[in-house]
Amino acid sequence: MTRLFIPGPTDVPAETLAAQTRPMVGHRSQTITDLIAKLQPGLQEVFNTRQRVLIVASSGSGLQEAAVRNCVAGRLLVCVGGAFAERWFDIARSNGLPADRLDVDWGQPHTPELLETALRSREYDTLAIVHNESSTGVENPVRDLAARARMVSPQLVILVDAVSSAGGVRLDMDDWGLDVVVTSSQKCFALPPGLAFAAVSDRALARARSIPHRGWYFDFVLLDHALSQHTTPATPAISLLYALEVQLAHMLSEGLERRYERHQRLATRVQAWTQERLSLFAAEGYRSKTVTAIANTRELDINNLNAYLARHGMVIANGYGPLKNHTFRIGHLGETQLDDVERLLGHIDAFLDGQP
Template sequence: MTPETALFADDPHMFFPGPVDVPDDAMAAQLKPLFGHRSDRMDELFGAVQERLRKVFCTDSRVYLLACSGSGLQEAAIRNCVRMPHTGAKVVVLVCGGFSQRWHDVAAGCGRTVVKHELPWFEAFTPDVVAAAVEQANTDGNLDAVCLVHNETSTGVMHNLAGISDAIRSAAPNALFLVDAVSSLAGTEIRCGDWQLDICLTSSQKALAVPPGLAIGAVSDRVLERAAEVEGRGWYFDFLNLEAYLARGTTPATPAISLVQSLLIQLDRILEEGLEVRWQRHRHLRDFTRQWAVDRGFSLCVPDEHASMTVTTLAGPRGWDLNAMNQRLAAAGLAVGSGYGKEKGKSFRIGHMGELRIDDLRRLFEIIESCTG
């Protein structure tokens, strides 16, 4: 690459599952002059981003853009899609790691009736298991929604979205399917329209490779119909409010303009690379990481069939010194992710999302190997 086309002035240094290294041009876009958020320039920027987001989310409907983290949109999903307990309504939350546990906590914090269906960490939900859980929860026909974290950033488990979506529609046709794709959207195949995802949410700092501070969610018509029946949606996360402003080509509150400028650059980069090429590149990064791990005697914490395209969790061979590796990496200016929550100190996570290439991983692996002596 020539300096003009180089993505990074320096090599990427963050190999954890987000925030990820942001290409220089997308970083620099934050410096574009600001303008009023009720101006033609804002409408233009917002329109350009909306058009591209629909392509990247593979949807014909709408994609909302909010100043908040992904957890904010987890809360928005609950507040708009799940009616209050006095109606008899409930929500199933499928929990198999730290971020699906968070979604559970969010739903409970919003005062909803939550049915928690839990698997041990590093295991994945299959369509059959989900169908059974959903049928059981929906015997009274009051199941409003099912929440799934597509790609558990805490474990590196990825779910079969299309299959689980079918299973839910068969078992409980009125239940909305709410998907957290924070660490997978734009890193692997997700077709919000074809797969009938009612909500698919992500945040800026993961596979989109934008600085943190924006959350983005594709939302189906069914969600808006439900929202009209749900009390206490509030204002900031109220989808009917967002929809009313989207119809006028803008947002209810002041958006994080500098981050939206950065997002526009990245959306163009993603569409230029081509969605299917990008998904394939991440698959290669995943396969390369897992093969290297096996070759060097590391244990893969997640079996092949559920292995994430963007996060790989590994445990070292017996006698392996995690602290020594981290110190060696830090000395080289690099970092991997520690095990999440209760896994801290037992395993580590390699994030391979955003604009990383095989050569970036090679550089990382060389340093890790230098610790094995």
């Protein structure tokens, strides 16, 4: 078995994997109705919301597209500082929706002051932000950004990509005034890929009702109506729902505060090691608690490093997009423990020191 120290997918606990082997049932059966009803309170707890949390069989990118199609009635402003923020912008443009970029250098966060200037320069009805930009290792100050955005434009619909943060990093949807928060199953939730979740506010749902061409599969209004009856418009990923039931119970049993603290400890350890051996790519004060991006200051051959780690049953991630080979990334999310990280860092130390 190869231990995954990549930004996702992450390792899945054996009990969670085993849940997928339960016998198949009809997707309109009482079993599934009861299961969907049971899952909702736990998901709301993870998102810190009393709003509905939609469950869809897709990647997180699917619900990013859903958020854009359901919420952009006028013009979208996208905070771009990495590859996954670029995706927000690309989705809007590919759907023929007006969108502008607010760019910062990769590795830097967006600041409330910069955002306020952009919001005052033109009329926007929707804002898209990435909470944890796993391509650069930056955690954006979403709480502060949302507060400043709401001050400038109270009716703005705020969309947040929390794909690599929700379930591992504190994110208070209601208190922070967020409207759509999207994540997927294979990151901090430590599930197999295939499920995506979107916490959707009343404001976002009202906006969706005002937009005539939302599509069908990702229609928030249709999904919300189905959820109110504890079902889904289309056939759900039943085996993954069984896995979600088990894993969600595990997450809540650990306790979300303890889970957040564990992710912080892992990040602190990896980033301290990085500062001793190489260099951190993300700006100080805005470094991710789930994925560390390391500047490749030694010009290491990342493929050779991964080949070495593979002999010890481990894998890390190269840099993403234009950062490939210029950075590499260590994922420390999901069910990763400090002992796991220590073993990984020990093997990277051995590689750096030329040990066979």
